[in-house]
Every structure is written in C-alpha cells, then in structure tokens.
Amino acid sequence: xxLFDKFEKNAALLDQLSAAGKNPFTVVMExxxxxxxxxxxxxxxxxxxxxxxxxxxxxxxxxxxxKEALDHDGTGTTGSRVANGTFAGHTKLERDxxxxxxxxxxxxxxxxxxxxxxxxxGFVDRNEDVVLIDADCHACIxxxxxxxxxxxxxxxxxxxxxxxxxxxxxxxxYNGKLVCIEGMYSMYGDIAPVKEFVEVAHKHGAHLLVDEAxxxxxxxxxxxxxxxxxxxxxxxxxxxxxxxxxxxSIGGFMASNHPEAEYIRFASNPYRFTASPSPSTIASAGAxxxxxxxxxxxxxxxxxxxxxxxxxxxxxxxxLAAKPAPVISVLLPTRxxxxxxxxFLLDQGVYVxxxxxxxxxxxxxxxxxxxxxxxTNEDIDRLVAAYGALAEAFPxxxxxxxx
Ligand code: PMP
Numbered sequence: 001x002x003l004f005d006k007f008e009k010n011a012a013l014l015d016q017l018s019a020a021g022k023n024p025f026t027v028v029m030e031x032x033x034x035x036x037x038x039x040x041x042x043x044x045x046x047x048x049x050x051x052x053x054x055x056x057x058x059x060x061x062x063x064x065x066x067k068e069a070l071d072h073d074g075t076g077t078t079g080s081r082v083a084n085g086t087f088a089g090h091t092k093l094e095r096d097x098x099x100x101x102x103x104x105x106x107x108x109x110x111x112x113x114x115x116x117x118x119x120x121x122g123f124v125d126r127n128e129d130v131v132l133i134d135a136d137c138h139a140c141i142x143x144x145x146x147x148x149x150x151x152x153x154x155x156x157x158x159x160x161x162x163x164x165x166x167x168x169x170x171x172x173x174y175n176g177k178l179v180c181i182e183g184m185y186s187m188y189g190d191i192a193p194v195k196e197f198v199e200v201a202h203k204h205g206a207h208l209l210v211d212e213a214x215x216x217x218x219x220x221x222x223x224x225x226x227x228x229x230x231x232x233x234x235x236x237x238x239x240x241x242x243x244x245x246x247x248x249s250i251g252g253f254m255a256s257n258h259p260e261a262e263y264i265r266f267a268s269n270p271y272r273f274t275a276s277p278s279p280s281t282i283a284s285a286g287a288x289x290x291x292x293x294x295x296x297x298x299x300x301x302x303x304x305x306x307x308x309x310x311x312x313x314x315x316x317x318x319x320l321a322a323k324p325a326p327v328i329s330v331l332l333p334t335r336x337x338x339x340x341x342x343x344f345l346l347d348q349g350v351y352v353x354x355x356x357x358x359x360x361x362x363x364x365x366x367x368x369x370x371x372x373x374x375x376t377n378e379d380i381d382r383l384v385a386a387y388g389a390l391a392e393a394f395p396x397x398x399x400x401x402x403x
Pocket of ligand 1: 111112116138140182214
C-alpha cells in the first residue's frame with residue numbers, strides 16, 4: 001500500500017501516450033515566437049489552445065508597464081495582501097477594474113482560481129449557509145464549495161428552472177444562499193442565460209456569483225462579459241474574473257456593488273494567506289485593461305476570427321459543441337479518437353487543447369480551439385486547412401460519421 005497506488009492507472013496510460021508522442025499534457029513551448037506562434041517539438045506551430053483571446057501577451061504597452069514596475073517596485077511583493085503585499089499598483093488596479101465594470105468595489109486575488117475559492121469560502125458559512133452551483137462549473141468553484149464546508153447543491157447546466165426547483169425545496173434553516181454560474185463555459189463555449197438566473201436567484205433571496213473568467217473582455221458591447229450582453233451588470237451580486245486570459249497576465253478578482261463585499265479581505269484564506277501578485281504582473285494586467293477598453297477593434301477582430309473558423313468547420317461537417325464563440329470545440333466519440341486527432345493537428349502545425357472525461361462535462365472527448373484576436377489571416381488559413389484535413393481523416397469527428 002502506498003500513497004502512489006492511485007497514480008497507477010493513469011501512469012500507465014500517460015506513459016503509453018508519451019511513448020507514442022500523443023500526450024497533450026506534457027507539451028513544452030520550446031520558444032515563444034509571438035502571441036499565436038511557438039516552437040513545439042522543434043517546429044513552428046500555430047497556437048490555438050491558449051486563452052489569449054485578445055492577443056495581449058506581447059502588447060507593447062503591457063510589456064513596457066511590466067518592465068517599469070520591475071525596475072520601480074522589484075520582482076515580488078514577498079507578502080500577502082493583508083500584510084506587506086498591497087502596493088499602490090494593486091489598489092489602482094482594483095479601482096480600474098471596478099470603474100471598467102461600473103461596480104462599486106473590487107478585490108484582487110493572486111489567481112482567478114483563488115478569487116473563486118476565496119469568494120465562495122469567504123462568503124459562505126459552513127453552519128448557516130448553502131451554495132448552489134451549475135453542474136458544469138469549473139473545478140475552482142467546486143473546490144471553493146468544499147473549502148467553505150457548506151452544503152452544496154448542484155443544478156442542471158444552464159437550466160434556471162432546475163435552479164428554481166432546487167431553491168424552492170431548500171430547507172428553511174439556511175440563512176444565506178449563494179448561486180454560482182459562469183458567463184461562457186470553457187469546455188464547449190456555451191453561454192449562460194444570466195438574466196434568467198438573476199431573476200430566479202433574487203426571487204428566492206439568494207445572491208448570484210458569475211465567474212466571467214472566459215467572457216471578461218470578450219462578450220458585451222464594451223467587453224464587460226456575458227452579464228453585460230444580457231443587460232444585467234447592475235443586478236449580479238458578485239463578479240469574478242481572471243487576469244490570465246483576456247489580460248494575458250496572472251491574478252484574479254471579485255467585484256461587487258455590495259459595500260459589504262470588501263470585508264471578504266478579512267474572511268477569506270485564499271486572499272489573506274498567500275502572496276499577492278508581483279508588481280509586474282499587476283502592471284501588465286492594468287495596461288492590457290486600458291488597451292482593450294480603449295480599442296474595441298481588438299474584440300471585433302476576435303469575433304471576426306471566431307465566426308470565420310466556426311463557419312469553415314460547419315462546412316467541413318465537424319461535430320461542434322456550440323454556436324460561434326471564442327471557444328470552438330469539436331466533439332469526438334472516444335478518448336482514443338481525441339488523442340489521435342490531437343496528435344494529427346499537431347503534425348499539421350496546429351496546437352489545440354484536448355479534454356477527456358472526467359475533465360469534460362458529459363461523456364464526450366473533445367478538441368478545444370481557443371480563438372485569438374491576434375490570429376492573423378495566415379494563422380486562420382492554416383487552422384482551416386488543418387481542420388479540413390482532420391474532417392477527412394477522422395469521420396468520427398463529423399456529424400455524418402459519428403457513431
Ligand atoms: N474560472 C474558470 C471558468 C476557469 O476556466 C479558470 C481557469 N481556466 C479559472 C477560473 C481560474 O483562473 P486562473 O487560471 O487565472 O487561476
């Protein structure tokens with residue numbers, strides 16, 4: 001008996017995949033050549049499995065701001081937000097995000113993961129409160145529920161009626177109720193009916209948290225997310241997001257219009273017991289935020305690219321998970337198909353993500369393409385050619401070829 005016994009099953013599979021050069025979990029970006037290109041296995045590859053939705057990783061303003069912060073404030077804060085780790089940059093970014101979202105306050109955490117973990121475990125009391133979560137929520141929302149220790153109830157994915165039923169049947173003993181959903185879900189690229197969720201949650205006296213990790217900067221008229229697209233920015237209670245996608249940095253945040261939400265700083269271990277983000281990551285996130293809010297053309301380009309790719313994939317007859325979105329997933333019936341198809345695309349010079357159960361919501365395995373506004377016409381042409389070849393080589397990836 002050993003702590004390592006549990007690894008045996010996966011270790012055998014991973015060793016076998018690595019031997020066949022089909023292990024998507026050990027890819028190394030040997031040299032990064034730009035926002036959408038890197039050398040992988042010695043070959044220049046188009047990156048379509050990053051969450052660099054707005055192509056900000058090499059934005060000159062963000063790089064200049066990060067360099068200046070390094071020179072001015074040093075490499076790290078060496079402390080948590082509640083000790084020595086709150087610099088002027090952290091509080092400025094909190095104000096900037098709150099202003100961008102037109103919300104009253106904002107709390108910056110060290111990652112997007114910590115923001116959800118910290119918000120849920122900070123607000124929810126294990127003895128008094130209850131959390132209700134969409135079944136397809138990200139691992140950090142599940143982990144936040146576990147850390148809170150409170151009763152957790154799942155409702156059917158993107159189904160406000162299912163939430164309504166669960167809330168109606170709750171034991172009246174609960175004091176606070178927190179409902180958690182996401183804006184755009186990252187596996188399939190489908191979006192939540194946030195407006196209906198707001199109505200249902202508030203009808204039952206619950207608070208609503210929307211994780212817009214993938215939709216911040218991407219959805220809505222001014223990039224505020226799916227909540228803006230649904231016209232309910234002023235109605236959601238807690239808005240969580242990350243700096244690691246549209247802002248191409250590291251860190252996360254929770255914004256709110258409730259003045260009391262600020263007290264999370266004193267109640268949330270993932271806020272108070274971890275070092276704060278480094279000055280340079282904060283500076284680049286702030287510069288990227290300024291850049292994307294001043295240049296809506298960046299978001300428009302992302303959507304143009306997404307529509308072009310989605311349209312081409314429909315023409316190829318590929319089995320797609322959702323409507324045009326910045327995440328375009330092709331469904332495959334088995335995980336073996338997914339490993340082979342993933343390697344096939346890499347051989348075509350295209351890197352995408354691969355996901356298999358239990359990492360996917362259903363029983364599906366999938367290839368996930370994340371579109372970037374920085375994808376050039378040449379990148380898009382290469383992606384279209386590679387997926388055209390995929391549709392030929394893998395009938396199981398097509399609507400007419402699926403088992
Ligand atoms: N929420 C969602 C929906 C995510 O997909 C992720 C990460 N992919 C996170 C939160 C965590 O963000 P981060 O990687 O910045 O910690």
